[in-house]
Amino acid sequence: MSDTPDTPKEAVKEERAAEAAAIRRRWITLGEVLAVLAVVISGLTLFLNWSDKQDERADKIAERAAASRKASSRATALVLNARSVKDDRIAIGTTDPDKVVQSQTILFPRALGIAPVDTTGDPRIEAGWFESALKKARAKAKLPDDSVGDERLPVAITTRFVVGGDAHETVALYDIGYGIAGRWIAGHSLSLRGLSRVETLKSGSAQAAVDARWARLTGR
Structure with a gap:
């Protein structure tokens, strides 16, 4: 099939x-x-x-x-200012009340021929530290007898301070404002005016910065 x-x-x-x-x-x-x-x-x-x-x-x-x-x-960061100003003394304070200044070293231009000044517990600037040297330096630089406005003396201020229990150190360039009047024969009077911050500095360059600013301000 x-x-x-x-x-x-x-x-x-x-x-x-x-x-x-x-x-x-x-x-x-x-x-x-x-x-x-x-x-x-x-x-x-x-x-x-x-x-x-x-x-x-x-x-x-x-x-x-x-x-x-x-x-x-x-x-x-630290900014200093003048808490009070007298003709011969500037009391220095900080813009931040939490920062307590412990000590300072104030460095002047070499042209003044004076040593740095140290303060402890009483931050200040006194005219007596540099008045005589400044007058001589101004005479050598042939600066005017009388101030037209506020004159400026550059200084480097190293400040050691405490904030929140921690210690810090900072260096900055400042101008001390002052006025001067009189004649070289009769003598000059110096009056402090205030303090103005210019810039932050490194410790190793502080003296050079002060001297350079003095040279610019005096034209020398």
């Missing part, structure tokens, strides 16, 4: 079954792709969240470091 060929109905059934199997295989493949994509997206999301947190931590660390540097800068 010979085999009989498939009937058209059976052929259609087989073709439909094959198509259905192929569709199922495609759906399985698509499902696998979607699953892989879901895993990738989930991993990427986790990485981005982790990266954001790392950036936030880095930003916070940078902010804390900046705040610490700013606080340290505020602690070490």
Whole structure:
């Protein structure tokens, strides 16, 4: 008995079954792709969240470091001013009441030929320290007998102070304001006017900065 060929109905059934199997295989493949994509997206999301947190931590660390540097800068920065002024004496104070001056060293231009002056516990400038030397230096520089406005004497002031229980030291260039009147034969009178900050200095360059400013102010 010979085999009989498939009937058209059976052929259609087989073709439909094959198509259905192929569709199922495609759906399985698509499902696998979607699953892989879901895993990738989930991993990427986790990485981005982790990266954001790392950036936030880095930003916070940078902010804390900046705040610490700013606080340290505020602690070490010092501005002196004249608390009271008399003709022969300037009482010195700080612009920050939390900073307590312990001692100071005041450095004068070499042209005056006088040694630095040290103070302890009483920050001040006294005309008697430099009056005679200043008059001689002005005469040598051929400066006018009388002040038109306030004259300036540059000095470097090294200040040792305490803030929050910590000791600090800073060096800055200041101008002592003064007036002078009289004649060389009859003598001159010197009157102190005040104190003005010029700039922060490094300890090793303080004398050179004072001398350079004196030269500019006197034209020598």
